[in-house]
Amino acid sequence: MANKKPKFAVFKMSSCDGCQLSLLDAEDELLELLGGIELAYFPEASSRMLKGPYDIGLVEGSITTPRNVEEIRQIRKECKILITIGACATAGGIQALRNWKDVKEFTKIVYASPEYISTLNRSLPVSSYVHVDFELRGCPINKYQLIEVLKAFLNHRKPNIATRSVCVDCKLKGNVCVMVARSTPCLGPVTQGGCNALCPSYDRGCFGCYGPMDSTNTSSLAAEFREMGETNYEIMNVFRSYNAYAEPFRKESEANEK
Amino acid sequence: MKTISKDSLDKIIGYLKYKGYKVIGPSVRDGAIIYDEISCIEDLPAGWGDEQEAGHYRLRKRNDGALFGYAAGPQSWKKFLFPGKLKLWEAEKNSKGFEITPANGQFPKYAFIGVRSCELHAVFIQDKVFNNGMFSDTYYNKIRKNIFIAAVNCAEAGKTCFCVSMKTGPKAEEGYDIALTEIINQDEHYFVVDEGTPKGSELMEQIESLTSTEEQLAAADDALKNAESNMGRTLETDGIKSLLYKNHANTVWDQIAKRCLSCANCTMVCPTCFCSNVEDVTDLSGDHTERWRTWDSCFNLDYSKVAGGNFRTSIKARYRQWMTHKLASWIDQFGISGCVGCGRCITWCPVGIDITKEVSNIRKSLKN
């Protein structure tokens, strides 16, 4: 590590804050982390706000407004390494459900004076606008994975973040598969691991929080769900959640629209 | 051959514990029969059987109280000999560079209760992988040489079993300390025991037993015959090596690729699959490093990534690699097939892809 402590910043676009909070939640590691970095900008945690440039910037949230676009371009200029965290920042998040609808209609229904609302038609990941150095998946992200990514970047090595299925973690944990032993639909076989197979460990099917894994065969899994009695509408909804706009999930949900 | 009462099995477990073994056996958990530490006969899945098909598993209540009346479940003994996650060593930075300390001070002494014949063969196969003269895995071998194996002959076969085709069962022929055959009839529940090693005989000296009668031996034979004639599946192994080598471009692979999820479940549950990944993890300061080994799989895209790219980008290439290695190139590599016919990959595939059926599909495609 360089002698001078790397300057670290955390930014937020359109999101719920859950992912940034994972960082605060990493209590034990946080103190150690703070020893190794200079926390220059993290409004959620500290009122101290140092100006850029920053060595590492973490970005939470999707790009949904013209202001987000301006901000993210500026942030990219100020960060040597830009890491996006969470399903919003890496796939557009749950708010990407708007991408299938007319946003103007929504603003008319929700706001008394919609003319003051300036928003984009689609919610998109940060990488649709600027170059991203590393995308950390999850809704929310796993704090151990976040610490691993930070450890890796601080030590100039590749993060050990696997891109394979949830099933591998599920089996490593010794779980009994809910698809096979209970006929519960599970997105594990097409979803990237990272949560340590949280839902299957509690006898539920995976919801796909970590987005598509590196090589998905969603149509085969959807066919299996159909075999298990799910309707096309249900299958569309299963794929259309936190990572709805990640391409393989988007395509599968669209294939089941009718 | 000796005959012991059902309750004597509890004494066997007790004696092994007294001898310092960590006793592992079948138990019911989360709707399946898994392998875990047991402390007495009550922990065994009394009266539980299972119903298995491609992509399907359900526990089923039996009416005979059998302790070993089930077929191979989702887990195998591999998880003890070749753990899914294992710390290999750690290193600390110091003024001279760094110092390495091996991480595995602990080598549990295991007693395995209920090892099926196919599973014994799977252990023999992994022996060739982890101790083959060229390469020896420290952890595996330290554990392996101290295990006590109580095999159990199969009295019934599962719907996805095909050990007869692979010549790995259903009778345990060697490699066990003791082998049990469970017999249940109207008013009796007992085990016929065969001692395989001096270690096994030493244990049996402590257990009350009688010399097996002709009828008891005949009952044990019948149980095995029943399993043998009720195999759920068959796999035609004649000329399998050249069949797979010559059919690299067969369209059957495209058909499989349409269904295969590349989820890696088949390799995780397979008792012979041995692929792993090794990762170094540093702490935040970079002063402390750990090296971990984790199960990996030829179905994981990253697994076949090398400098400059990946040579098995398609799911088709990855499934073909897996099956061809398992059934054909394994023979060239280790002198033995990599498949013991336990059926786990068939049962635990979420979309029910069946290795036996795919072999026959390739054969059929040639006749057309």
Ligand code: SF4
């Ligand atoms: S429960 Fe879901 S994640 Fe776990 S092995 Fe089965 S399909 Fe995969």
Ligand code: SF4
């Ligand atoms: S064969 Fe089945 S278990 Fe194996 S990777 Fe393909 S879908 Fe998964």
Ligand code: SF4
């Ligand atoms: S390939 Fe399938 S049937 Fe053969 S040993 Fe592995 S899991 Fe069992």
